[in-house]
Amino acid sequence: MSRILRIAVDGPSGAGKSTVARQVAKALGIDYIDTGAMYRAVAYKMIREGISAEDRDALKEMLAHTEIDVSGCDTLLDGENISGKIRTPEIAKMASDASAVPEVREKLVAIQRELGRSKSVIMDGRDIGTNVFPDAEYKFFLTASVPERARRRWLELRTKGQDISLETVASDIEKRDYNDSHRALNPLRKAEDAVEVDSTEMGQDQVAEYILDVVKNEKTE
Ligand code: DC
DSSP: OOSOOEEEEEOSTTSSHHHHHHHHHHHHTOEEEEHHHHHHHHHHHHHHHTOOTTOHHHHHHHHHTOOEEOSSSSOEETTEEOGGGSOSHHHHHHHHHHTTSHHHHHHHHHHHHHHTTSSOEEEEESSIIIIIOTTOSEEEEEEOOHHHHHHHHHHHHHHTTOOOOHHHHHHHHHHHHHHHHHOSSSOSOOOTTOEEEEOTTSOHHHHHHHHHHHHHHHHTO
16 A cells, blocks of 8 residues: 555444454554543543542643553553453543543544554544544444444453443443533544444444445545
């Protein structure tokens, strides 16, 4: 691939963004960047240090001494691999709260832009097409119904041995949807020029193939 390609995949939690984006990255031989993992890393450190999203001074001080790297397969926080520790409902909730704090977004968005500056990437998140790379070559907005997203997330959590009811997962998802799309700064919304894909009735392979078709077809034009 000769020119730099930025592919934005946004959408609510549980829409299957990361699985699909990972698959597309592999097929195209480009990097996959999970921006949600960056917000989760901040949340993980906040919980560990007992800092709430309202405690802005402590949070700013913490951010000044925080290094986050998701450029490989793992999420590194200050050099420590925390990949296996950030997929819990508690961290998801704190990540959603942290993501509304301007200083948090400012720091993470700067890292994200740098990652896509000199090489091709597929990045998933909430504001990639609207804010991080408004000029991305390709933008997708992945959705699925709440019951379907809850079912997928519930299965994933159960596989990891977490004992949680489907109803709790569905209500957590609804709360997070609300939080993420109602915050003042870069809320979750579809970019006007993004292609919307409703994956409620689609398998993840099908969604990945669809994205690959769009990217490959346009590339040869
Ligand atoms: O995709 P995820 O569930 O791992 O994301 C965790 C939280 O991070 C989510 O509730 C919203 C926030 N987030 C964000 O505000 N902007 C992004 N680009 C990615 C995630």
